[in-house]
Amino acid sequence: MMIAASNSAAPSTWVEKLAAPLKAALQHPWVESIVRLSAVEDTLRSLHPMLSLTEVRAQVVRIVDETADTKTFVLQPNALWHGRHGEHGPRAGQFVQLRLEINGRRVERIYSLSSRPGARLLAVTVKRQAGGLVSPHLHEHLKVGDVITIGQADGDFTLPTLLPAKMLLLSAGSGITPVMSMLRDLKARNYQGDVVFMHVCRNPAEFIFAKELLSTANRFPALSLLLHFDDSVGRFTPDSLQSAVPDLGERATWMCGPSGFMDAVEGHWATNNLTAPLKSERFVAIPMLPTTSPGTPVTVMLALSGEQFVTSGNAPLLEQAEKAGLSPKHGCRIGICRSCQCTKKSGTVENLQTGELSSMPNEQIRLCISVARTDLSLDL
Amino acid sequence: MSFAKPTHLTRQQVDDFEREVDAIRASVMNDLGQSDVDHIRRMIRICRASEVGGRALLHFGVGPLSWVAGVLALANAKILDNMEIGHNVMHGQYDWTGDPALNSQKFEWDIACDGEQWRHSHNVTHHTYTNILGKDRDLGYSLLRMTDAQKWKPRHWLQPMANLMLAAGFQYGVGSHDLEIGKYTHGAISKPEFKARLNRFLTKTAKQWFKDYLLFPALALWSAPRVLAGNFCANLIRNLWTYVVIFCGHFTDGVAIYREEDTRNETRGDWYLRQLSGSSNLEGGRVFHILTGHLSHQIEHHLFPDMPAHRYLEVAPKIRLLCVKYGLLYNTGSLYSQYKTVMKRILTHTLPPKNATTSPA
Numbered sequence: 001m002m003i004a005a006s007n008s009a010a011p012s013t014w015v016e017k018l019a020a021p022l023k024a025a026l027q028h029p030w031v032e033s034i035v036r037l038s039a040v041e042d043t044l045r046s047l048h049p050m051l052s053l054t055e056v057r058a059q060v061v062r063i064v065d066e067t068a069d070t071k072t073f074v075l076q077p078n079a080l081w082h083g084r085h086g087e088h089g090p091r092a093g094q095f096v097q098l099r100l101e102i103n104g105r106r107v108e109r110i111y112s113l114s115s116r117p118g119a120r121l122l123a124v125t126v127k128r129q130a131g132g133l134v135s136p137h138l139h140e141h142l143k144v145g146d147v148i149t150i151g152q153a154d155g156d157f158t159l160p161t162l163l164p165a166k167m168l169l170l171s172a173g174s175g176i177t178p179v180m181s182m183l184r185d186l187k188a189r190n191y192q193g194d195v196v197f198m199h200v201c202r203n204p205a206e207f208i209f210a211k212e213l214l215s216t217a218n219r220f221p222a223l224s225l226l227l228h229f230d231d232s233v234g235r236f237t238p239d240s241l242q243s244a245v246p247d248l249g250e251r252a253t254w255m256c257g258p259s260g261f262m263d264a265v266e267g268h269w270a271t272n273n274l275t276a277p278l279k280s281e282r283f284v285a286i287p288m289l290p291t292t293s294p295g296t297p298v299t300v301m302l303a304l305s306g307e308q309f310v311t312s313g314n315a316p317l318l319e320q321a322e323k324a325g326l327s328p329k330h331g332c333r334i335g336i337c338r339s340c341q342c343t344k345k346s347g348t349v350e351n352l353q354t355g356e357l358s359s360m361p362n363e364q365i366r367l368c369i370s371v372a373r374t375d376l377s378l379d380l
Numbered sequence: 381m382s383f384a385k386p387t388h389l390t391r392q393q394v395d396d397f398e399r400e401v402d403a404i405r406a407s408v409m410n411d412l413g414q415s416d417v418d419h420i421r422r423m424i425r426i427c428r429a430s431e432v433g434g435r436a437l438l439h440f441g442v443g444p445l446s447w448v449a450g451v452l453a454l455a456n457a458k459i460l461d462n463m464e465i466g467h468n469v470m471h472g473q474y475d476w477t478g479d480p481a482l483n484s485q486k487f488e489w490d491i492a493c494d495g496e497q498w499r500h501s502h503n504v505t506h507h508t509y510t511n512i513l514g515k516d517r518d519l520g521y522s523l524l525r526m527t528d529a530q531k532w533k534p535r536h537w538l539q540p541m542a543n544l545m546l547a548a549g550f551q552y553g554v555g556s557h558d559l560e561i562g563k564y565t566h567g568a569i570s571k572p573e574f575k576a577r578l579n580r581f582l583t584k585t586a587k588q589w590f591k592d593y594l595l596f597p598a599l600a601l602w603s604a605p606r607v608l609a610g611n612f613c614a615n616l617i618r619n620l621w622t623y624v625v626i627f628c629g630h631f632t633d634g635v636a637i638y639r640e641e642d643t644r645n646e647t648r649g650d651w652y653l654r655q656l657s658g659s660s661n662l663e664g665g666r667v668f669h670i671l672t673g674h675l676s677h678q679i680e681h682h683l684f685p686d687m688p689a690h691r692y693l694e695v696a697p698k699i700r701l702l703c704v705k706y707g708l709l710y711n712t713g714s715l716y717s718q719y720k721t722v723m724k725r726i727l728t729h730t731l732p733p734k735n736a737t738t739s740p741a
Contacts, residue, residue, distance in 0.1 A: 042424075338475070
């Protein structure tokens with residue numbers, strides 16, 4: 001029987017150790033022809049929604065209203081979650097992928113963990129984005145008791161094991177979530193150094209985690225809390241940061257917030273030749289629709305083979321790839337057989353049959369009826 | 381029957397037709413959502429329950445009645461798996477959901493035909509070159525002579541028998557379809573390529589035999605013969621059913637056959653017209669449609685192969701109206717009446733042509 005090679009660095013829970021060979025056996029082609037893994041998974045799910053051989057699932061145990069448009073979802077993960085494994089567990093500042101099905105379509109979004117790493121429960125704090133798909137869905141439909149699928153904690157916007165003596169946690173708006181997790185971690189690790197937590201938002205009503213931060217500031221001697229409310233003291237600038245934190249150049253900084261905010265701070269670091277480490281986390285929004293007009297040359301990256309080619313964007317990707325000397329798998333060439341279907345990791349394509357433009361990451365496209373409208377990255 | 385004549389529609393009308401069919405397609409494709417996923421998942425659940433129930437009846441039942449019920453339940457599971465689930469999922473009808481269990485490129489079904497080979501022989505060859513003689517290898521499955529345009533050979537005297545064998549062993553006919561034995565014997569396919577294809581087909585067949593004729597009978601201990609016979613009959617019923625449905629989709633009276641040269645430089649409108657005139661429908665109730673995998677709506681399926689098949693029901697009246705508007709044949713009838721014309725065609729073409737000099741118009 002085939003046993004799947006274990007992912008060397010990944011820790012595993014006892015349940016995972018039990019489930020892994022079973023899962024590997026079920027994926028064996030001969031076993032698969034008798035019973036499909038998806039059938040076993042569905043059966044397990046119908047026995048209990050948290051049961052799975054393959055997926056980390058988490059049950060919503062509490063929903064906290066943080067502000068008018070921000071909620072924290074406290075989740076109880078199943079045993080496949082690598083959550084409580086000390087150094088292998090999630091680290092403060094990391095994010096987790098939430099996978100949902102909205103109107104029949106699977107959607108995935110990543111959210112920073114706001115909970116303290118090592119906690120029994122994990123939490124994500126989600127600001128409702130007007131016109132968004134996932135955050136309004138979470139706000140309106142996710143109830144206590146619901147079970148969702150999540151990924152393992154990931155990301156390298158984290159605190160080191162050895163903490164620096166002077167730190168700055170800098171956040172704006174909903175960028176507070178990963179640094180909040182960091183602060184909770186510092187508290188739990190009984191940090192003895194000097195941490196400044198500076199948060200920028202419009203007004204106290206939009207101040208996420210206000211109550212907890214204020215009470216932490218009272219009881220945690222290492223922490224100095226600085227708040228900047230745009231509505232009362234004017235728009236935040238790096239100069240206001242410099243005057244509020246004069247020893248900026250001596251502090252290791254972790255920063256998260258909107259791009260404009262982070263660009264400004266990074267610019268300040270550059271123009272003042274600050275050498276103190278500045279780590280930042282960016283949440284890249286889904287790219288906006290088209291950025292090039294038909295005919296503009298764009299680059300198509302093939303992520304798996306490492307090849308790339310330039311196309312003028314007038315002919316289907318399949319033709320362009322072939323012109324560039326590549327030979328992707330194909331069939332009918334008119335969009336019906338899906339032999340040339342592949343995952344577009346990023347970029348915007350136009351569907352020649354419908355004229356539709358789409359910029360969704362990790363989307364299935366057919367090379368024979370798709371035209372590049374921006375630089376693309378394909379899983380080929 | 382000879383080749384389809386060029387359409388009576390003007391260029392402008394063909395373009396208008398294309399736009400109208402596109403609009404029908406868009407109205408459904410822009411409306412896909414939860415109910416479509418719910419439908420296919422319900423079918424998968426019914427299929428699984430039917431298989432478990434059928435196998436349980438065969439394994440643990442006593443007496444002939446439970447055996448018959450077991451066979452029917454297992455046949456039903458295999459039919460649902462092949463038609464409404466496998467065929468439709470592998471067309472990419474549910475790729476938009478992002479659910480890996482419904483992914484067209486990964487799905488594998490409960491039949492002797494390897495999914496990957498089927499995706500080629502069916503999705504690529506048949507759906508691209510529908511009813512083009514010499515290109516669409518579904519035309520008679522390289523076994524039967526279905527049109528005067530195919531050259532009569534003495535082996536066609538055995539055509540009624542060949543038809544019967546193809547029907548009973550249809551899964552092997554479909555499974556070996558992508559081997560392209562004819563091409564290989566003519567040297568158009570290299571030996572290693574052919575061997576690789578053969579290996580894939582034999583491996584899949586072996587898996588099916590292992591399951592139905594070895595593992596499950598062995599698990600049944602002293603009931604082994606009962607289970608083995610039951611599995612055989614369930615497979616046979618599925619074979620006959622799929623054969624009938626599929627033959628009624630393309631080989632009925634009035635279905636057009638094309639010459640390769642007539643289909644060069646086709647616009648999408650021309651392609652729609654060929655799909656329409658190359659397919660025929662079956663009439664029936666909701667359960668009947670599901671059991672055919674909605675290939676009872678073969679016309680709609682050929683126009684929109686990647687549209688979730690249960691939506692063909694709402695699309696069909698619109699296509700039918702279009703046919704009236706443009707004066708096109710919408711070929712439909714009951715299973716009985718449609719199959720009668722298929723049989724007539726098979727039998728007619730068993731005989732050598734009366735006037736051998738007749739050439740296609």
